[in-house]
Amino acid sequence: MSHLGLVAVVVRDYDxxxxxYVESLGFELVxxxxxxxxxxxxxxxxxxxxESAVLLARAAGREQEARIGDQTGGRVGWFLNTEAFDRDYQRMRAAGVVFEEAPRHEPYGTVAVFRDLYGNRWDLIQLRRAGTAHDPGDHT
Structure with a gap:
């Protein structure tokens, strides 16, 4: 059986x-x-x-530095699933995470787009049912 292990996010500085990711998003340093x-x-x-985690990859050189904050051409590129949307939304806002919008209810669940410290767009999302087919990343 296979699974997605890591996704890389190009960053300016490791620390x-x-x-x-640890203080604002509540992630653990693995x-x-x-x-x-x-x-x-x-x-x-x-x-x-x-199964899945984020590799924080410091940019090496000008070409990679140019991609910091815009790895997906302005689209939502990462989806942070939660089982307690309101709790996590409020905690993240209190920690200074910038949300682009108020939470909204879609057929697939509750979602709000936020930006990481470099400007990459993420969804905080609580799915209605596991396995729901959807394209939550179609926010422009």
């Missing part, structure tokens, strides 16, 4: 990214291993996540 003087293997994940 500022760790602070945002690993922070120094590979070289400039490179670290930094993995964060929502509490209790078993």
């Amino acid at each position: 500022e990214a760790i602070a945002f 690993e922070d291993t120094r590979i070289s003087e400039e490179k670290r293997w930094v993995v964060v994940a929502p509490p209790g996540a078993r």
Whole structure:
């Protein structure tokens, strides 16, 4: 059986990214291993996540630096599922997370778009039912 293990988010600085993901989003720091003087293997994940996590990959060079904050061309690129939307929405707002909109109710669940510290767009989403077919990322 296969599963998605990691997705990379290009960041400007490891420590500022760790602070945002851990303190503002409530993720756990899973690993922070120094590979070289400039490179670290930094993995964060929502509490209790078993399969998928986020690799915080510091930009190397101008081309990668140009992608910070716009890895998906302005589309929502990441979907943070929750079982307690109101609790997590309020906690994240109190921690300074910037939401683009008030929560809205869609056929697939409750959702609100937020931006990470670099401007990448995410959905905070509570699905109505597991396995619902949908395209929640069609926000422009």
